[in-house]
Amino acid sequence: MSLNVASLFEAVAAAVPERLALVCGTRRLSFAELDARADALAGHLRAAGVRPGEHVGVHMLNGVEFVEALLACLKIRAVPININYRYTDRELHYIYEDAGLVALVIGGEFAPSAAALADRCPKLRHVVVVDDGTQAPGWPAGVEAVDYEKALAARPATVPMAAERGPDDHYVLYTGGTTGMPKGVVWRHEDFYFAALKGGNHYGPPYGTAEELAAAAAAGTPVVYLLTAPLMHGAAAYTLLSALLAGSTTVLLRRFDPVETLRLIEREHAVIVTVVGDAIARPLLDAIREHGAGYDLSSMKVLGSGGALLSRSVREEAASLIPGLYVNDGFGSSESGVDGTIGIGPDGLMRLAAGPRIKVVDEDFRPIEPGSGRLGYVARTGHVPLRYHNDPDKSATTFPVVDGVRWAVLGDMARVEEDGTIVLLGRGSGCINTGGEKVFPEEVEQALKSHPAVMDALVAGVPDERFGERVAAVVELRPGAAAGAEELRAHCRAQIAGYKVPASIVVADTVERSPSGKADYRWARNVLSTQTRRNDG
Numbered sequence: 001m002s003l004n005v006a007s008l009f010e011a012v013a014a015a016v017p018e019r020l021a022l023v024c025g026t027r028r029l030s031f032a033e034l035d036a037r038a039d040a041l042a043g044h045l046r047a048a049g050v051r052p053g054e055h056v057g058v059h060m061l062n063g064v065e066f067v068e069a070l071l072a073c074l075k076i077r078a079v080p081i082n083i084n085y086r087y088t089d090r091e092l093h094y095i096y097e098d099a100g101l102v103a104l105v106i107g108g109e110f111a112p113s114a115a116a117l118a119d120r121c122p123k124l125r126h127v128v129v130v131d132d133g134t135q136a137p138g139w140p141a142g143v144e145a146v147d148y149e150k151a152l153a154a155r156p157a158t159v160p161m162a163a164e165r166g167p168d169d170h171y172v173l174y175t176g177g178t179t180g181m182p183k184g185v186v187w188r189h190e191d192f193y194f195a196a197l198k199g200g201n202h203y204g205p206p207y208g209t210a211e212e213l214a215a216a217a218a219a220g221t222p223v224v225y226l227l228t229a230p231l232m233h234g235a236a237a238y239t240l241l242s243a244l245l246a247g248s249t250t251v252l253l254r255r256f257d258p259v260e261t262l263r264l265i266e267r268e269h270a271v272i273v274t275v276v277g278d279a280i281a282r283p284l285l286d287a288i289r290e291h292g293a294g295y296d297l298s299s300m301k302v303l304g305s306g307g308a309l310l311s312r313s314v315r316e317e318a319a320s321l322i323p324g325l326y327v328n329d330g331f332g333s334s335e336s337g338v339d340g341t342i343g344i345g346p347d348g349l350m351r352l353a354a355g356p357r358i359k360v361v362d363e364d365f366r367p368i369e370p371g372s373g374r375l376g377y378v379a380r381t382g383h384v385p386l387r388y389h390n391d392p393d394k395s396a397t398t399f400p401v402v403d404g405v406r407w408a409v410l411g412d413m414a415r416v417e418e419d420g421t422i423v424l425l426g427r428g429s430g431c432i433n434t435g436g437e438k439v440f441p442e443e444v445e446q447a448l449k450s451h452p453a454v455m456d457a458l459v460a461g462v463p464d465e466r467f468g469e470r471v472a473a474v475v476e477l478r479p480g481a482a483a484g485a486e487e488l489r490a491h492c493r494a495q496i497a498g499y500k501v502p503a504s505i506v507v508a509d510t511v512e513r514s515p516s517g518k519a520d521y522r523w524a525r526n527v528l529s530t531q532t533r534r535n536d537g
Contacts, residue, residue: 305329
C-alpha cells in the first residue's frame with residue numbers, strides 16, 4: 001500500500017473501526033462510520049463524472065461533511081480545494097476559476113453566492129449542497145445540483161479506486177492570500193505526508209508504511225484534539241489529518257466561540273487544544289480567566305498554535321492560567337508543512353532549532369554560514385511541494401531547483417547563530433524600510449501586545465517624505481481598557497529600538513483577521529493610509 005493519504009486513512013480506520021473519530025455539535029462518527037460515508041460521497045462524485053486530478057471545491061463551515069468531502073475527493077484521486085467562506089464574490093470567482101473547479105461540495109448558506117457566479121465558471125458541472133435550511137438557489141443550465149444526504153444514499157460495493165491510488169497523486173492547498181490573491185500549493189501525497197503530517201508521528205520517527213502507521217494507531221492511546229480554527233486553512237487541516245492518521249478523536253467547532261470551547265474541553269476531555277496565534281488564543285484565555293472556574297479543564301495538557309505565532313505575553317499567560325500546560329508554537333506554512341517549534345528567549349527573539357532540512361539561504365539560494373550575522377530566507381528541502389498551481393513565475397522563485405535539489409523558500413527572513421539555531425525576524429514582504437533601517441512588523445506587534453490594555457495589533461509601513469516609510473500600527477484595545485498613543489509608544493521603547501517604535505498609532509474597534517487568525521496586512525495598510533487623524537507624537 002502506497003503513502004497516499006486516502007489509503008493511509010483507510011488502513012487506520014480498518015485498524016480502529018469502533019474508535020471515535022469525529023465530533024461536531026451533536027454528531028459523533030466512529031472511524032468506520034466516517035470511512036463509509038466518505039466512500040459513499042466518493043462513489044457519488046465518481047458517478048457524476050469527477051476524474052483523477054480534477055479539482056473539487058470544499059466550501060463550507062466546519063462540520064462532519066467537510067471532513068467527508070475532503071476524504072472522498074482523495075479516495076477517487078480528485079483534488080479537494082479549500083475555499084475561504086469569507087471571500088467576496090470577486091474573490092470566489094477568482095479561486096473557482098483559478099482552480100478550475102469541476103465540482104463543488106458546499107454549505108447551503110453559501111450556495112446562493114456560488115450559484116450567482118456559476119455561469120462564469122465554464123468547467124463547473126456538479127454541485128453537492130449540504131442542506132442547512134437555506135432556500136435552495138437556482139443553478140444555471142449545465143450545472144447539476146443534488147442534496148448532500150441524497151448523494152450518500154447509494155453506498156459503493158467496493159472502496160472507490162483503492163488500487164489506482166499512488167504517492168504521486170496531488171493535494172492542493174490554497175494559501176490565505178493575506179498579502180495578495182490566494183495561490184494553490186501543489187503537493188505530492190507522499191511529500192505532504194512526511195512534511196505536513198510528520199509521517200504520522202509528531203513525537204518520533206515517521207512511519208514508512210501504512211502497516212506501521214495502522215499498527216501504531218491501534219496500539220496507541222487515542223488523544224482528543226479540539227480544533228478551534230476553520231478547516232479551510234492549512235494549519236487546521238494539518239491537525240485534522242494528523243489526528244485521523246494517529247487514530248485519535250477530533251472535536252470541531254462550527255465557528256469559534258471561547259466559552260463553547262471551555263464546555264467542549266470539559267465534555268470531551270480534550271487534551272490538545274489548537275489555535276492560530278493570539279487572535280484565537282487571547283479570547284480563549286480571557287474566557288478561562290472569567291469562566292474557567294465553572295468548567296473542568298484538567299484534561300487540557302497542550303495549547304498548540306500553527307499558522308500564526310503566539311506572543312510571549314500570551315504564552316506566559318496561558319502557562320499561568322493552566323498549571324503544567326505545554327505551549328507548542330509550531331512554525332510552518334502552506335509551502336513547507338510543519339518545520340519545527342518556536343521558542344522565545346529572554347531577549348524576546350523567536351528561535352527555531354537547527355535541523356537537517358531547514359536552512360537559511362541568500363538571494364542566490366546558497367546557505368548562509370552560521371554566526372555570519374547575514375540575513376537570509378528560511379528554506380526547506382527534502383519533502384517539499386512541486387509548484388504553485390497556474391503560476392510558473394512565482395513557482396520558480398518559491399520552489400527553485402538548485403543543483404538538482406528542489407527547495408521551498410519561504411518569505412520569512414532570519415539569521416543563523418553559531419550553533420545553527422535560526423533566529424526568525426519576520427516576513428520579508430512586510431519588512432519596513434525606514435531611513436535605511438529594516439523593521440519587521442512581528443517584533444513591533446509583540447511589543448505592543450505585551451501591554452495589558454492591548455488585545456491585538458498589526459504593524460505596517462506608511463509613506464514618509466523624509467524616511468521613505470515610517471512604522472505605523474493599528475491597535476485594538478481590550479474591552480473597557482484605555483491607553484493613549486504615547487503610553488503605548490513608551491511601553492514599546494522599553495523593549496525595542498527607537499526607530500522601531502510606531503510613529504503613528506490608530507485605535508480601531510477590531511483588528512481584522514481571517515477566520516483562522518491570520519493577519520490581514522492589506523486591511524491594516526488601507527486603514528493606516530486612509531486615516532486622516534494620526535498621532536505622530
